[in-house]
Amino acid sequence: MKNLSSEMELFKNGLKEMGIEMDDFKVEQFGKYLYLLIEYNKKINLTAITEPREIIIQHFLDSLSVMSMNVLHTGMRILDVGSGAGFPGIPIKIAAPELDVTLLDASQKRVTFLNHVITYLELEEITAVHGRAEEFGHSEYREAFDVVVSRAVAPLRVLCEYCIPFLRSGGIFLSYKGPGALKELEDAKNAIDVLGGSFIEIKSVNVPFSEKTHNIVVIRKEKMTPDRYPRSPGKPQKSPL
Numbered sequence: 001m002k003n004l005s006s007e008m009e010l011f012k013n014g015l016k017e018m019g020i021e022m023d024d025f026k027v028e029q030f031g032k033y034l035y036l037l038i039e040y041n042k043k044i045n046l047t048a049i050t051e052p053r054e055i056i057i058q059h060f061l062d063s064l065s066v067m068s069m070n071v072l073h074t075g076m077r078i079l080d081v082g083s084g085a086g087f088p089g090i091p092i093k094i095a096a097p098e099l100d101v102t103l104l105d106a107s108q109k110r111v112t113f114l115n116h117v118i119t120y121l122e123l124e125e126i127t128a129v130h131g132r133a134e135e136f137g138h139s140e141y142r143e144a145f146d147v148v149v150s151r152a153v154a155p156l157r158v159l160c161e162y163c164i165p166f167l168r169s170g171g172i173f174l175s176y177k178g179p180g181a182l183k184e185l186e187d188a189k190n191a192i193d194v195l196g197g198s199f200i201e202i203k204s205v206n207v208p209f210s211e212k213t214h215n216i217v218v219i220r221k222e223k224m225t226p227d228r229y230p231r232s233p234g235k236p237q238k239s240p241l
Helices: 005-018 024-041 052-069 089-095 108-120 156-166 181-194
Strands: 077-081 100-105 126-130 145-150 167-177 197-204 215-221
Touching (some): 005 052, 024 052, 024 108, 052 089, 052 167, 077 089, 077 156, 089 126, 145 156, 156 167, 156 181, 156 215, 167 197, 181 197, 181 215
Parallel strands (some): 077 100, 100 126, 145 167
Antiparallel strands (some): 167 215, 197 215
């Protein structure tokens, strides 16, 4: 594998542009993570983005864009729904090791990879869990988190049913979205209301070296989610609220 020093320089420049301070140890962890992603992606389908430069921009820097929002604080419990190859949960954890992070994904192969990353990077207070949001939303994880994050590729109205049940009252759901965020929000208004949430803002975030529009939809949990939500596996996707 080619030397990744130029990509890591790009990463450091991106951090500088975003106003994120990171010591050499954390930068080194991101370098190891990049290496693992490239190597494992040859064996299992972790991400469609395989070029090191694009992983830096579209995965690492995009995941870290939430750090500028002053939402994440020491001691918070964070859940990453549909974590996949670890985005945004692992970049957030590396940047803010004081957070307690849980990564949830429906693919056992991806969870195995996530556990390998956690061990290899010597991360603490982070757990990777295999399961579906529709089922885990009725477990001890229900209404147990301060913040839920998701970069999962699903419409916002579907993601709300996956994610809002996990939030304690007053907790925040941060959904990473592209240029279609406003339209998705319009479609999701009923779901947000039914699930006990309220829309706060769409935050446009800066992701250096990217030509795409990056938004984070911010939703606060105002009241308890009715017991029947989330519905059984597949239902939220087939008949969205």
